[in-house]
Each structure stands twice: as structure tokens, then as C-alpha cells.
Amino acid sequence: MAAIAAHKLQIIRTLVETAPDAALRSLELALSSAGATGSLAAVRGLVEDETANRFVRNNILAPIVPLCVTRGAGCVSFPAPVLSRVWKALKVIAPSRVEEAAAKCNPWDLENGVPEVFDELCKTAAAGLRDPENAAFDSVRSLCDPEHLALCLQLSAITRSCLPKLSEWVSRMSDERAFAARLAYRDACRISEDAGPLLLDILSAHLPDDWRILRVISAVMDRPSDRYLASSEVKEFGERILADIDASVRRIEEFDFAAGEKAGREAAQGAHRVHLQITEFQQSVDINKDGPWGKRLARFKQTMAKACETRMDQADKVLEQALPTRPISMMAKKGARGVAKLVDEPDEAMIRRAQSALAFIAELRTCADKAGYGSSRNKVLEKLNSRLDPYIEDVLYVARTGEGGDSALAVKYLDVAAGFIAYTRDDKTAEIVRRRAAAAIAA
Structure with missing residues (x-):
């Protein structure tokens, strides 16, 4: 089979990069049997590269990933393209740190806790969004309120520390867990007076049922x-x-x-x-x-x-x-059961x-x-x-x-x-x- 022309391959690359996660998984499954040569092999390579890229991106930017979807009225959310554009900007302004973070996105490193470079990259993104001279983030600023997104990224370290405990907080709250939730809320409020409620909103986005955040609110406020x-x-x-x-x-x-x-x-x-x-x-x-x-x-x-x-x-x-x-x-009473018609x-x-x-x-x-x-x-x-x-x-x-x-x-x-x-x-x-x-x- 003839190879795909360069300009057509670029079109396919763009489609793959902008495809929703569910569509990308379907593509990966459909192309899994493609051979090592031919046009389909090239497409499969693009899909596999994008899948690997998103795995790294979603680990590093994990705190804001569920915010980049359509959520209910009043919930903090950003347009879906924000996630990929923030990631591209980080690759431009901090390529070596991105490579370091990517190398630590493996089961062994993740089992030992979150690498510090993950939170450092989130802080770098927050600073870039707040710097009007940083052109790498111009495409992100055009989609959302940069300060709002920057604050979410600034809270990433606190959010990330809460995520492993979140299921326990909403399933069986104890005095110790309530104390941990209050500490996290207090730490968020130290960053900004409105960061406490924002932290709760971010955490709610990580729950299967976002209204269960009431349990965390109850613990924070006794x-x-x-x-x-x-x-x-x-x-x-x-x-x-x-x-x-x-x-x-x-x-x-x-x-x-x-x-x-x-x-x-x-x-x-x-x-x-x-x-x-x-x-x-x-x-x-x-x-x-x-x-x-x-x-x-x-x-x-x-x-x-x-x-x-x-x-x-x-x-x-x-x-x-x-x-x-x-x-x-004909003499049957009104409402009486009849026979099948x-x-x-x-x-x-x-x-x-x-x-x-x-x-x-x-x-x-x-x-x-x-x-x-x-x-x-x-x-x-x-x-x-x-x-x-x-x-x-x-x-x-x-x-x-x-x-x-x-x-x-x-x-x-x-x-x-x-x-x-x-x-x-x-x-x-x-x-x-x-x-x-x-x-x-x-x-």
C-alpha cells in the first residue's frame, strides 16, 4: 500500500491530536492489528504517540484534567482545548523539565509518590499564564480567564495531596481524616481568600458524583x-x-x-x-x-x-x-377487564x-x-x-x-x-x- 502524502499525514496528525480521549482509544483499538509497514502503520504510529503524550500530560496536569470538560452550571470548568494548549506551552518554555517529568511517568516512580517536578511544572504554567509577555500561553488566554486557570494550577500541589485521600473522605470520614481536610482547606485559603471554595470545587470534579463533596465540606466546617x-x-x-x-x-x-x-x-x-x-x-x-x-x-x-x-x-x-x-x-361494566383484541x-x-x-x-x-x-x-x-x-x-x-x-x-x-x-x-x-x-x- 502506498505511503500517505506528507500534507495528508499532517491533516491526520491534527485530527488525532484534537480527538477526544474516547475517540483516540477507539482508533488505537481499531488500528492495533495494522502491520509494521504501509499507510495504516503510519497512522497507528501517530495514534500511539498521541496516546503516550496524553498519558504523560494527564499525570502532570492531573489536578485540572477533569475541569477541562463541560460541567454543570456554576462549576469551575474550562474549554477542552485548554489542557492540550497548556501542555504545548510547557513544552516550549520548559522542554527539559517536561522531559524529566515524562521519564518519571512510570509505575515505579508514581508508586513512590508524586515527583516534585509535576507540581513545579504546574507552578510554571501558572506563572506563564499571569505573564502577559509570555507569548507561549497566548492561545490559552484566548480561551479562558487566565487568572482563574492560574489559581487552579497554583493549587495543584494541595489538590494532588488530597486526591489519594478523597475516596476515604467521602466514604468513611474519621476525626483524623477531617483534620487533614481542614488543613488542606486552610492551606488553600492562605494562597487566596477565595481559594478554599475553589479547592473544594476542583476536588468535586474528581468525584464520580460531585455533590458528595458535601461530606468534605461537613468535615471542614464541623x-x-x-x-x-x-x-x-x-x-x-x-x-x-x-x-x-x-x-x-x-x-x-x-x-x-x-x-x-x-x-x-x-x-x-x-x-x-x-x-x-x-x-x-x-x-x-x-x-x-x-x-x-x-x-x-x-x-x-x-x-x-x-x-x-x-x-x-x-x-x-x-x-x-x-x-x-x-x-x-355488551353488558360488561365500564372498566371491566376484556379479552385480547x-x-x-x-x-x-x-x-x-x-x-x-x-x-x-x-x-x-x-x-x-x-x-x-x-x-x-x-x-x-x-x-x-x-x-x-x-x-x-x-x-x-x-x-x-x-x-x-x-x-x-x-x-x-x-x-x-x-x-x-x-x-x-x-x-x-x-x-x-x-x-x-x-x-x-x-x-
């Missing part, structure tokens, strides 16, 4: 009251979580069943997150029911329960639309709506009991199963005998009903229904 916290320099963290709770409630109230299973699961996961966030508040902060945050938390808890119950109650009607029935007789092909739009509603209910199992609407969920599931069980028996009878409807349609509706009962019961029950359907067809 479990403050909501009145005190709501008027302190770190009040934005609480306000941010409350805003996220409010948004989650609105998403559950407004999400469209037509969006399908994924939308239902995501809405329920939002309800689970709200339960965890409210619990986190109650454990980390001395909440007063009449306090500025206590009132809002109580209201959110009630609103969330009402929103979930309302959406669960809508599931029975949606299920009926996906699995239509007809009255047994096997006239038309299953409606994919109605099936998708039912999948969304049922997935929402199924996913709520992780939080419903503790959040106060477990009883409502159990009643809804009982109602849904009381609709599904006789429907499945009716359709099985038609599939076996051909009496009362089209047997081919019956098989299709059986598969749909089996998919639904996987949500209201479990996959094992759904598999039993499918086996019974297969046996009915073979009979």
Missing part, C-alpha cells in the same frame, strides 16, 4: 447548620445541588413516554439521585425544618414523591393502549410508550421504598400484573387454537407482553412466557 452554610463562602455548593434536585423533579414531571425505554430509565435514575442527594444533605448538614434549605428539601421530597406517583399511575392506561382489549359482552398489528409507537413507563417503574426499585413511594409502586405493579396475566393467557389460547383471533397476531402480541412482564416482574418470567408461546406454535 457539620454546620443549613442556616450557617447558606450564608457562608461555600453556599454555592448547596445551591447547586438544590438546583439539580429541582431540575430532576421537573424532568420526571415532563419526560415524554414517546421517547422510549431510555427516557424512562433516565428519569428513574434521576429520582434515585435526588434521594441520595437529599440523604447526603441530611447526613452532612444540620438541617433545620424551618431553615433556608430545610424547607426546600422537605418541599422537594414531597414534590418528587408526587411526581413519581403521578407518572406511575399513567402506566396502566399506556399499557392498555399497547395491548388493546375488547369487552367480553387481535385485529391490528402491534403499534410500535404505543409499545415504545409502554416500555418507557414500565422501565421507569422498574428502575424506581432502587429508591422507592426509602424515598416514601414504595407502597404506591407496589400497588401499581400489582395492577399492571393483574392486566398482563389474563391477557397472556387469552393470547396463548388464541395462539394454540386459533379461536377468538388471528393466531399469527397472537404470537406477536405474546412477544410484546413477554417484554412488558420483564419490567413488572423479571426476565425469568418473560422467558417462561416466550417458551409457552413457542410450545403453542409447535403444537
Whole structure:
């Protein structure tokens, strides 16, 4: 295969250097089987070089790496290109130090603690950003507030010292760990009066759930009251979580069943997150029911329960639309259960709506009991199963005998009903229904 022209290789190099980490990993995997020669080998070399470069960069600039992504409103963040541009600038102004740091980015050196050169390079970057005469950082200044980024880099040594302890701080805080957190916060405040809250924000970016930073705040401030916290320099963290709770409630109230299973699961996961966030508040902060945050938390808890119950109650009607029935007789009472109506092909739009509603209910199992609407969920599931069980028996009878409807349609509706009962019961029950359907067809 002919070699790639130089100008085209440069275009590929630019694409590789600007590709997101996930895309780069996919490229590396796709090119892993490329030979040692040919055009693909050249591309693989570019990808491997960029992967190695990012490994070094992400170790040295580790404290700010999770800041260079899109984060929630109010969270400290910088455009994604900032990371690579800071790294390029460091290579220009401190090439020998960068080479020294790169040589220490191996498992042996990292196991023995963070090499001092890592923090020195972060300080060098901070100084370069603050120096308007340093042209190497001009491209970074064009993307963000240089002073804000410089302060984050200046805090790198403190941040880096906290990162190995962070998981312990948010999992099981002890007096000793609380003391260490307070020391780190105090050291940050010595750099700048607003550096303490900034340090907490940076640390929150390193957590899988950034709202768990409340546990560190609680340790630093010795479990403050909501009145005190709501008027302190770190009040934005609480306000941010409350805003996220409010948004989650609105998403559950407004999400469209037509969006399908994924939308239902995501809405329920939002309800689970709200339960965890409210619990986190109650454990980390001395909440007063009449306090500025206590009132809002109580209201959110009630609103969330009402929103979930309302959406669960809508599931029975949606299920009926996906699995239509007809009255047994003209004298049947209104609301009485009918028999399967096997006239038309299953409606994919109605099936998708039912999948969304049922997935929402199924996913709520992780939080419903503790959040106060477990009883409502159990009643809804009982109602849904009381609709599904006789429907499945009716359709099985038609599939076996051909009496009362089209047997081919019956098989299709059986598969749909089996998919639904996987949500209201479990996959094992759904598999039993499918086996019974297969046996009915073979009979």
C-alpha cells in the first residue's frame, strides 16, 4: 500500500491530536492489528504517540484534567482545548523539565509518590499564564480567564495531596481524616481568600458524583447548620445541588413516554439521585425544618414523591393502549377487564410508550421504598400484573387454537407482553412466557 502524502499525514496528525480521549482509544483499538509497514502503520504510529503524550500530560496536569470538560452550571470548568494548549506551552518554555517529568511517568516512580517536578511544572504554567509577555500561553488566554486557570494550577500541589485521600473522605470520614481536610482547606485559603471554595470545587470534579463533596465540606466546617452554610463562602455548593434536585423533579414531571425505554430509565435514575442527594444533605448538614434549605428539601421530597406517583399511575392506561382489549359482552361494566383484541398489528409507537413507563417503574426499585413511594409502586405493579396475566393467557389460547383471533397476531402480541412482564416482574418470567408461546406454535 502506498505511503500517505506528507500534507495528508499532517491533516491526520491534527485530527488525532484534537480527538477526544474516547475517540483516540477507539482508533488505537481499531488500528492495533495494522502491520509494521504501509499507510495504516503510519497512522497507528501517530495514534500511539498521541496516546503516550496524553498519558504523560494527564499525570502532570492531573489536578485540572477533569475541569477541562463541560460541567454543570456554576462549576469551575474550562474549554477542552485548554489542557492540550497548556501542555504545548510547557513544552516550549520548559522542554527539559517536561522531559524529566515524562521519564518519571512510570509505575515505579508514581508508586513512590508524586515527583516534585509535576507540581513545579504546574507552578510554571501558572506563572506563564499571569505573564502577559509570555507569548507561549497566548492561545490559552484566548480561551479562558487566565487568572482563574492560574489559581487552579497554583493549587495543584494541595489538590494532588488530597486526591489519594478523597475516596476515604467521602466514604468513611474519621476525626483524623477531617483534620487533614481542614488543613488542606486552610492551606488553600492562605494562597487566596477565595481559594478554599475553589479547592473544594476542583476536588468535586474528581468525584464520580460531585455533590458528595458535601461530606468534605461537613468535615471542614464541623457539620454546620443549613442556616450557617447558606450564608457562608461555600453556599454555592448547596445551591447547586438544590438546583439539580429541582431540575430532576421537573424532568420526571415532563419526560415524554414517546421517547422510549431510555427516557424512562433516565428519569428513574434521576429520582434515585435526588434521594441520595437529599440523604447526603441530611447526613452532612444540620438541617433545620424551618431553615433556608430545610424547607426546600422537605418541599422537594414531597414534590418528587408526587411526581413519581403521578407518572406511575399513567402506566396502566399506556399499557392498555399497547395491548388493546375488547369487552367480553355488551353488558360488561365500564372498566371491566376484556379479552385480547387481535385485529391490528402491534403499534410500535404505543409499545415504545409502554416500555418507557414500565422501565421507569422498574428502575424506581432502587429508591422507592426509602424515598416514601414504595407502597404506591407496589400497588401499581400489582395492577399492571393483574392486566398482563389474563391477557397472556387469552393470547396463548388464541395462539394454540386459533379461536377468538388471528393466531399469527397472537404470537406477536405474546412477544410484546413477554417484554412488558420483564419490567413488572423479571426476565425469568418473560422467558417462561416466550417458551409457552413457542410450545403453542409447535403444537
